Amino acid sequence: MTRKNIKYFAILALGLIACEPEFDTPIDGAEVYVSGKLDLSNYVALGNSLTAGYADGALYITGQENSYPNILAQQFKLAGGGEFMQPLMADNTGGALLGGNQILDNRFVLVFDDKGKPVGPAVYTGAKPTTDVSNKLTGSFNNMGVPGAKSYHLAAPGYGNVAGVQAGLANPYFARFASSSETTVIADAVAQKPTFFSLWIGNNDILSYATSGGVGEDHNVTGNLVPSTYGSNDITNNNVFASVYSDLVKALAVNGTEGVLLDIPDITSAPFFTTVPFAPLNPLDPSFAAQIPTLNATYAGLNMAFTALGVPERAIQFSATTASAVVIKDESLTDITAGLTVALGGAFGPLAPIVAAQYGQARQAKSSDLLTLRSSGVIGKVNTARVAELIGMGVPKETAGQLSVNGLTLPLEDKYVLIPEEQTAIKIAQDSYNATIKAVAGANGLAFVSAKSLLLQVAETGVSFDGGVVTSTFASGGGFSLDGVHPTPRGHALVANALLEALEETYEAKFPRVNIGNYGTVTANNEVN
Amino acid sequence: MKKLLLLVLFVLVTLVTYAGGYRVSVQGQRAMAMGHTGVAVVNSAELVFFNPAGLVYLENKLNVSVGASGIFTDVIFQNEDLGISYETDSSVGTPLNLYGSYRVNDWMSVGLGVYTPYGSEVTWPTDWAGSHLVNNIDLAAIYIQPVVSFKISDYFSIGGGPIYVIGSVNFNRNLSRTLSDIDGNRSNVTVEDSGVTKWGWSVGAMFNPTENLRLGFNYRSEIIVEVEGGEATFSNLPNSTAVPLTNGTTTFDAALPLPAELTVGLSYEYNKWVFAFDYNRQFWGVYKSLDIDFGSTPTGPDSVNPRNYKDSSAYRLGLQYQATDKITLRAGYYRDESPVQAGFFAPETPRNDSDGFTGGLSYAITPKLAIDASFFYLKFKEVDASYDHYKENGQEVPFGGTYKSSAFAPGLGLTYKM
Numbered sequence: 012m013t014r015k016n017i018k019y020f021a022i023l024a025l026g027l028i029a030c031e032p033e034f035d036t037p038i039d040g041a042e043v044y045v046s047g048k049l050d051l052s053n054y055v056a057l058g059n060s061l062t063a064g065y066a067d068g069a070l071y072i073t074g075q076e077n078s079y080p081n082i083l084a085q086q087f088k089l090a091g092g093g094e095f096m097q098p099l100m101a102d103n104t105g106g107a108l109l110g111g112n113q114i115l116d117n118r119f120v121l122v123f124d125d126k127g128k129p130v131g132p133a134v135y136t137g138a139k140p141t142t143d144v145s146n147k148l149t150g151s152f153n154n155m156g157v158p159g160a161k162s163y164h165l166a167a168p169g170y171g172n173v174a175g176v177q178a179g180l181a182n183p184y185f186a187r188f189a190s191s192s193e194t195t196v197i198a199d200a201v202a203q204k205p206t207f208f209s210l211w212i213g214n215n216d217i218l219s220y221a222t223s224g225g226v227g228e229d230h231n232v233t234g235n236l237v238p239s240t241y242g243s244n245d246i247t248n249n250n251v252f253a254s255v256y257s258d259l260v261k262a263l264a265v266n267g268t269e270g271v272l273l274d275i276p277d278i279t280s281a282p283f284f285t286t287v288p289f290a291p292l293n294p295l296d297p298s299f300a301a302q303i304p305t306l307n308a309t310y311a312g313l314n315m316a317f318t319a320l321g322v323p324e325r326a327i328q329f330s331a332t333t334a335s336a337v338v339i340k341d342e343s344l345t346d347i348t349a350g351l352t353v354a355l356g357g358a359f360g361p362l363a364p365i366v367a368a369q370y371g372q373a374r375q376a377k378s379s380d381l382l383t384l385r386s387s388g389v390i391g392k393v394n395t396a397r398v399a400e401l402i403g404m405g406v407p408k409e410t411a412g413q414l415s416v417n418g419l420t421l422p423l424e425d426k427y428v429l430i431p432e433e434q435t436a437i438k439i440a441q442d443s444y445n446a447t448i449k450a451v452a453g454a455n456g457l458a459f460v461s462a463k464s465l466l467l468q469v470a471e472t473g474v475s476f477d478g479g480v481v482t483s484t485f486a487s488g489g490g491f492s493l494d495g496v497h498p499t500p501r502g503h504a505l506v507a508n509a510l511l512e513a514l515e516e517t518y519e520a521k522f523p524r525v526n527i528g529n530y531g532t533v534t535a536n537n538e539v540n
Numbered sequence: 541m542k543k544l545l546l547l548v549l550f551v552l553v554t555l556v557t558y559a560g561g562y563r564v565s566v567q568g569q570r571a572m573a574m575g576h577t578g579v580a581v582v583n584s585a586e587l588v589f590f591n592p593a594g595l596v597y598l599e600n601k602l603n604v605s606v607g608a609s610g611i612f613t614d615v616i617f618q619n620e621d622l623g624i625s626y627e628t629d630s631s632v633g634t635p636l637n638l639y640g641s642y643r644v645n646d647w648m649s650v651g652l653g654v655y656t657p658y659g660s661e662v663t664w665p666t667d668w669a670g671s672h673l674v675n676n677i678d679l680a681a682i683y684i685q686p687v688v689s690f691k692i693s694d695y696f697s698i699g700g701g702p703i704y705v706i707g708s709v710n711f712n713r714n715l716s717r718t719l720s721d722i723d724g725n726r727s728n729v730t731v732e733d734s735g736v737t738k739w740g741w742s743v744g745a746m747f748n749p750t751e752n753l754r755l756g757f758n759y760r761s762e763i764i765v766e767v768e769g770g771e772a773t774f775s776n777l778p779n780s781t782a783v784p785l786t787n788g789t790t791t792f793d794a795a796l797p798l799p800a801e802l803t804v805g806l807s808y809e810y811n812k813w814v815f816a817f818d819y820n821r822q823f824w825g826v827y828k829s830l831d832i833d834f835g836s837t838p839t840g841p842d843s844v845n846p847r848n849y850k851d852s853s854a855y856r857l858g859l860q861y862q863a864t865d866k867i868t869l870r871a872g873y874y875r876d877e878s879p880v881q882a883g884f885f886a887p888e889t890p891r892n893d894s895d896g897f898t899g900g901l902s903y904a905i906t907p908k909l910a911i912d913a914s915f916f917y918l919k920f921k922e923v924d925a926s927y928d929h930y931k932e933n934g935q936e937v938p939f940g941g942t943y944k945s946s947a948f949a950p951g952l953g954l955t956y957k958m
Contacts, residue, residue, distance in 0.1 A: 031946065032615070033944070035922055076724070103724065123780050137722065267718075366625060478937045522623070524622060528718075534722060536780050
């Protein structure tokens with residue numbers, strides 16, 4: 012019995028081991044996924060906010076975890092990819108402190124009403140930010156995306172110097188992990204000896220001009236080739252971009268290091284510029300409808316002056332049946348303040364110069380104008396700063412109020428509108444940058460992804476997935492976060508899949524894709540003040 | 541040595557099975573060792589479960605069988621397109637069984653059984669890719685059954701009795717593929733209840749046309765366990781009116797069927813050998829949908845999860861050999877068909893068709909007391925399957941990939957007769 016028992020239990024034990032289930036072709040086995048010509052053991056990602064995982068107007072942990080470089084790196088792990096370190100923020104509040112004082116705003120969240128209907132984005136106030144940019148992180152990071160960085164910033168010494176953050180001379184995000192106060196982003200990247208890199212830079216070289224409504228300078232017009240003298244809302248000169256970009260890639264592609272380059276999407280793909288229509292004034296809105304007769308009666312006099320001054324096309328009229336365009340200031344128009352002052356002298360007396368100045372470059376918006384997302388919060392509201400200004404100029408209080416309704420009586424300021432001339436300036440730069448990026452990719456034998464084509468597809472037809480269609484519709488489309496510019500995790504997943512496809516084509520690799528339906532979109536939260 | 545070789549062969553050659561859905565066919569050490577046959581085998585008090593009609597043919601006045609098995613189950617999942625793979629936390633289930641019978645007189649025996657024919661314990665890694673369907677589930681049903689058995693003649697007997705069921709459930713899943721709180725923690729719900737009771741019954745008959753041949757029939761009724769006012773706990777919901785739910789506890793109602801099972805079979809004794817065959821029909825067709833209605837929301841079921849099971853069959857073969865006075869060897873095989881239909885393969889009960897291989901032995905310590913040992917190994921084919929009826933914004937979103945399961949269960953028991 013004893014001898015038999017021993018045998019019996021020995022076999023039992025064998026059976027236990029043998030019964031572990033195993034697949035015929037386990038995905039972690041050899042040859043299922045391959046890196047092809049790539050060495051993915053040390054992937055370093057360079058770029059701006061898009062690369063960092065910035066979303067909802069802020070950088071926070073879950074956004075970083077769902078950044079396209081991190082998604083890529085997780086897929087790479089099945090094909091020889093190494094660890095991927097990110098300079099994670101301290102929380103999911105977004106926002107940041109400098110020496111205890113808040114210098115960057117918290118993230119946006121989507122607010123819902125009592126009936127479960129979305130109201131709109133608002134800044135999250137449920138917790139205080141805890142990331143202090145003066146707390147230096149140790150070690151080096153694979154994700155070197157720096158929110159706010161323009162092309163030339165990656166090679167700018169001192170860009171990560173925390174002492175320069177307050178004065179706007181350095182970047183608060185790079186200050187957290189720059190290896191020294193003098194270093195550059197590119198130097199810290201190269202020092203990591205990447206075996207593979209991605210570079211998506213140049214967006215901010217036009218985007219900050221665009222999101223600011225074109226208030227900056229276009230250095231393709233000024234011909235200024237010295238980026239250190241550029242303002243933050245300027246367009247980088249095409250030649251400066253080409254030269255800086257080539258140098259960045261040259262530094263990264265040293266010794267034949269492989270990589271992938273992404274081009275610059277159209278600003279018009281982003282809900283920041285497509286959400287607010289040029290004609291948002293709806294006569295079905297009772298408060299606006301009530302004002303229409305008075306507005307038209309008031310503008311009738313101005314319209315006569317426009318005609319008399321030879322600019323009848325600037326006439327302003329509000330419809331009682333269809334949506335009307337807002338009144339904007341178009342700085343490309345000839346300023347007719349002087350003529351208007353004379354023409355309005357009879358009706359407005361001593362106030363004529365003030366009124367004339369207000370409408371000297373005014374017109375109603377056209378379908379070719381792009382209103383920024385920020386304008387949605389001000390249109391139809393009384394501009395209190397303007398009221399105070401007018402009162403200061405001696406305008407009676409009541410009249411000052413009447414003249415200060417944003418977009419109705421007070422032309423929307425330049426910063427809220429991208430007029431066609433500004434759009435053209437942006438497009439000229441974008442086309443030139445994209446030509447550079449594609450040429451540099453070709454010249455260096457690197458993989459290339461047209462983020463422009465991808466986002467155009469999202470904006471025009473949407474991209475279907477197992478749970479619906481991703482579009483660029485603000486808040487509900489799934490592709491863009493609540494700042495209207497940066498992607499959601501789902502948008503990042505889409506970018507990651509496009510990159511994987513390009514890498515497979517260029518480098519004979521094979522990678523698993525991600526299911527974009529498993530990636531979230533915007534965050535609902537009512538903890539807002 | 542020859543006997544040893546025979547033993548080894550038995551153990552190696554033997555194949556056995558489990559059963560589809562959340563049925564756990566481990567209701568007796570001796571039967572288990574013989575492919576879980578027993579509707580026509582007169583051997584021990586395990587008949588309380590397999591066929592109460594047979595109890596009157598047991599030789600002894602008092603028969604007691606107790607046993608327990610440790611079921612080690614493993615399920616692995618992978619999706620090659622997405623490069624994801626997961627494995628369930630190797631859970632150990634411990635079904636118990638306790639049977640006793642007493643011959644009151646020449647034509648009547650009474651018995652009592654406590655057994656656990658239904659249960660499921662599956663734990664996937666929290667927040668895994670299928671977490672919107674299940675993170676973990678633990679179902680258990682304890683059956684308590686008094687039976688009575690009447691000998692109509694030496695050729696024919698009948699038996700049966702009421703069944704008292706005590707059920708419990710603990711089930712957690714995420715509310716959707718993406719819903720989370722501000723920190724990215726996935727919103728989820730746990731439903732939990734225990735001590736849910738319900739009555740059912742079973743009835744059996746046995747026919748012995750010759751001295752060596754027995755035919756058996758047994759039917760166990762369907763029992764639908766209804767949870768009313770169980771505890772549902774929501775966690776990690778966003779602090780928002782976007783979802784009509786709040787963190788914390790509410791009640792839930794749900795119903796889970798424990799399907800009826802019909803068994804017919806035969807056994808044949810020849811010298812030292814016993815051969816047995818059982819056919820089980822499990823009426824899983826009753827399991828159409830798992831609907832959960834939460835108390836905090838006003839109307840209708842809040843979570844509708846179509847299951848659409850079909851009736852299924854199991855085919856069981858068993859063999860017993862009286863090796864020595866003290867040692868009895870057993871082996872068996874069964875084929876168990878899954879009740880899960882294509883497109884309804886949910887990871888909470890990832891069962892496809894399986895082959896079971898069983899073996900075991902009894903060692904008589906004294907003429908009255910024997911130790912019973914059994915094991916079974918359940919082999920599942922690798923299967924590409926999906927659950928296609930999870931809805932997101934009114935659209936069905938499939939979840940699938942390749943699954944492979946296995947189950948292994950060694951068991952020990954004691955048989956006492958007097």
